[in-house]
Amino acid sequence: MSRFSQRNRRATVVLEAAAPTPTTPVASIQCFGGNARVSWTDTDPAGTQWELERQIDAGGFNLISYDSALLFDDGLVFCPSGSTSIEYRVKRALPTPSSYSNTVSLTGTFTGTDPAATPVLALECSSGDVMLRWSETTPTFTTMSIERKIGAASFAQIATRGTGVYEYLDTAVACPSAGSVVQYRVRRTAPTVSSYSNIVERPAA
Numbered sequence: 001m002s003r004f005s006q007r008n009r010r011a012t013v014v015l016e017a018a019a020p021t022p023t024t025p026v027a028s029i030q031c032f033g034g035n036a037r038v039s040w041t042d043t044d045p046a047g048t049q050w051e052l053e054r055q056i057d058a059g060g061f062n063l064i065s066y067d068s069a070l071l072f073d074d075g076l077v078f079c080p081s082g083s084t085s086i087e088y089r090v091k092r093a094l095p096t097p098s099s100y101s102n103t104v105s106l107t108g109t110f111t112g113t114d115p116a117a118t119p120v121l122a123l124e125c126s127s128g129d130v131m132l133r134w135s136e137t138t139p140t141f142t143t144m145s146i147e148r149k150i151g152a153a154s155f156a157q158i159a160t161r162g163t164g165v166y167e168y169l170d171t172a173v174a175c176p177s178a179g180s181v182v183q184y185r186v187r188r189t190a191p192t193v194s195s196y197s198n199i200v201e202r203p204a205a
Helices: none
Strands: 026-032 035-041 049-056 062-067 071-078 084-094 104-110 121-126 129-134 143-150 156-161 167-174 182-190
Touching: 026 084, 026 104, 035 084, 035 104, 049 071, 049 121, 062 071, 062 121, 084 121, 121 182, 129 182, 143 167, 156 167
Parallel strands: none
Antiparallel strands: 026 035, 035 071, 049 062, 049 084, 071 104, 084 104, 121 129, 129 167, 143 156, 143 182
16 A cells, blocks of 8 residues: 655745835925915935925926925015915925925015026936936026036036036936945036035935
8 A cells, every 4th residue: 555645835925015105295385474485294204305396477397495304485485465376396306206296386476586596406316327406597597517526526527508408317326325425516607607506415325
């Protein structure tokens, strides 16, 4: 009589957590001290930098702030008096870019742009590369200089961009990365020369 033996086999099941759904900031607006105050919440606890954009009378959104704060007081917008339509939207830039938030708006007085104003620079990681975006209150600018600094080296120009171009993709630098500290800044060099923008830094992995 044949004897059969049966071995019990234990199957190991590995349960993988579903990837978290990217969150989008939620913005709100109020008049505070005579100026527009925009604030937002973000359910991503790892968020470190946000980009805030403003639109005047449907003229197109422009970057006005790149900061770690969840609040911005717009000193160029007076409210509640005035008849200008002013809108804002925000998105998380680092460490994981988000979609734009809801758009918030008010009617107020916009004091205008300063032709000598300094550009505002923002940084995002885009498909493993560094994406730079900037604002410019002088729409007739003809040259924007982009500079990069790696480690202890000095800032050096890596590219220029002309009228109507407000972004630059640096494919030579991985983003994020645990390598050397990499920083960027921009400035308008024609037709007038501006001060340097804020400095932005590539995030660590």
